[in-house]
Amino acid sequence: MPINMVIFDVGGTLIDEQRMWQRHAENLGVATSDLLQVLEATIARREHHHRAFAQFDPTYVPSEGQNPSAAFAAATRFDERDLFPDARQCFMELRARGMKIGIAGNQPASAKRDLEKTGLIVDLNGTSAGWGTAKPDLAFFQKIIETSGEFAERIAYVGDRLDNDVLPAKAVGMTAIFLVRGLWGRTQVDWPEASQASARISNLSELPGVLEAL
Numbered sequence: 001m002p003i004n005m006v007i008f009d010v011g012g013t014l015i016d017e018q019r020m021w022q023r024h025a026e027n028l029g030v031a032t033s034d035l036l037q038v039l040e041a042t043i044a045r046r047e048h049h050h051r052a053f054a055q056f057d058p059t060y061v062p063s064e065g066q067n068p069s070a071a072f073a074a075a076t077r078f079d080e081r082d083l084f085p086d087a088r089q090c091f092m093e094l095r096a097r098g099m100k101i102g103i104a105g106n107q108p109a110s111a112k113r114d115l116e117k118t119g120l121i122v123d124l125n126g127t128s129a130g131w132g133t134a135k136p137d138l139a140f141f142q143k144i145i146e147t148s149g150e151f152a153e154r155i156a157y158v159g160d161r162l163d164n165d166v167l168p169a170k171a172v173g174m175t176a177i178f179l180v181r182g183l184w185g186r187t188q189v190d191w192p193e194a195s196q197a198s199a200r201i202s203n204l205s206e207l208p209g210v211l212e213a214l
Helices: 018-028 032-044 050-056 070-075 085-096 109-117 138-148 162-171 182-188 192-196 204-213
Strands: 005-008 100-105 124-127 155-159 175-179 199-201
Touching: 005 138, 018 032, 018 050, 018 070, 032 050, 032 182, 085 100, 085 204, 100 138, 109 124, 124 138, 138 155, 138 162, 155 162, 155 204, 162 175, 162 182, 162 192, 175 204, 199 204
Parallel strands: 005 100, 005 155, 100 124, 155 175, 175 199
Antiparallel strands: none
16 A cells, blocks of 8 residues: 555654753753763663663652653753754655655653644644553554554654654554664664664655655
């Protein structure tokens, strides 16, 4: 079946998280380089990235089921300045090819409004907070299918993580595109599971051509 819709992850895929990491580091009172080093090591050990924050301040990250602190929540906000340069052009090319576009990631409710303010025009804009389920739970990806009205085989999911994006998207029958950039992409690219991706790209400018080839 041809791909009718492309769904994008948010952080590391459409949004450059560099400024976010800087704000987190400031809140924790550490150098950004130190936080990033600990984050990369945490990802390599296949642990939740919140464990990296906890190494500096165990009270900074909320316990399971609790809302984050105001400082933590504020650090995750983004705006048009944080869009990767290749995002807008990629959307335009996909539209020109007749594809529908969606955004769905593990994000707070505020991310939906932040994305709307970037001016990106999408057919679906979902967050884990709004849906009540988060990646890598397959229920998150089933929610994409349900909300989009498309068959899984007609959806491509694009993300920078194997564990949260590629593997669960593939498990529900979607085409899974591994975007190798950012902390997770660089750290997970050599994992054996990388071979399960339907395709691998290093930037979004490659995506339209790769989808056409698939």
